[in-house]
Amino acid sequence: MIIKKIFVLFFSIIIFVLLDTKEIFEEKISFDSCYLPTKKVALTFDDGPHPYFTESILKILTEYNIKATFFLVGIQAKKYPYLVKLLSESNHCKIGNHTFSHKNLTKLSEKEIFNELYLTYQILNSITGGKNIIPYFRPPGGHYNNNVLKVADKLNFKMVLWSIFTNDHSKKITEKELINTIIYSLSSDKEIILLHSGSKTTLNCLPKIIEILKERNYEFVSVDEILEDETYFVN
Numbered sequence: 001m002i003i004k005k006i007f008v009l010f011f012s013i014i015i016f017v018l019l020d021t022k023e024i025f026e027e028k029i030s031f032d033s034c035y036l037p038t039k040k041v042a043l044t045f046d047d048g049p050h051p052y053f054t055e056s057i058l059k060i061l062t063e064y065n066i067k068a069t070f071f072l073v074g075i076q077a078k079k080y081p082y083l084v085k086l087l088s089e090s091n092h093c094k095i096g097n098h099t100f101s102h103k104n105l106t107k108l109s110e111k112e113i114f115n116e117l118y119l120t121y122q123i124l125n126s127i128t129g130g131k132n133i134i135p136y137f138r139p140p141g142g143h144y145n146n147n148v149l150k151v152a153d154k155l156n157f158k159m160v161l162w163s164i165f166t167n168d169h170s171k172k173i174t175e176k177e178l179i180n181t182i183i184y185s186l187s188s189d190k191e192i193i194l195l196h197s198g199s200k201t202t203l204n205c206l207p208k209i210i211e212i213l214k215e216r217n218y219e220f221v222s223v224d225e226i227l228e229d230e231t232y233f234v235n
């Protein structure tokens with residue numbers, strides 16, 4: 001009888017210790033997850049839609065269930081409206097304005113700048129009905145001046161540049177160089193990475209880039225989400 005009591009007592013202690021350990025373990029998990037920093041990254045793809053690569057980029061974004069932003073050129077959008085529609089219908093994309101003909105806006109008059117932005121706005125909206133179009137533009141080559149900002153302001157467009165320049169549009173860049181550029185450039189909890197829709201190198205290593213950013217706890221968001229109310233001009 002005593003042996004039985006001792007056994008029950010011993011068994012109860014074991015159960016108690018196990019339950020207690022579980023509680024501590026669970027508390028630790030919730031404690032850790034509370035203090036995980038929120039890091040955000042916006043992948044941006046310029047110069048599209050591209051007849052061969054845009055659809056493949058979208059497929060990768062969908063497979064990884066992440067978001068990205070495409071800055072589209074008006075001329076390209078006019079040529080490939082079905083790709084604009086495809087991007088707009090996806091839950092993984094937001095679409096920004098990258099001017100009509102990809103000219104250096106600082107070389108144009110105010111009227112010409114207006115046309116570059118407004119014409120593209122009209123094309124994108126007529127194709128998509130405004131779905132997933134964001135009021136952001138990126139000036140080609142990152143070139144802007146006061147006239148550009150003044151016209152953009154009239155149209156209620158906000159300018160967005162980037163925090164990481166990858167040089168992925170260079171034909172000479174290798175996959176390893178592109179990946180290393182991104183790894184060594186990550187310096188902030190909020191990053192906007194400039195990539196291009198027409199780069200085969202970018203398309204080939206996009207899964208690797210996504211995996212590296214995921215490993216580093218970056219959440220993939222569109223540029224409008226990352227900027228929210230902040231002014232985010234990078235020179």
Ligand SMILES: [Zn+2]
Pocket residue numbers: 046047098102140141
């Ligand atoms: Zn461009």
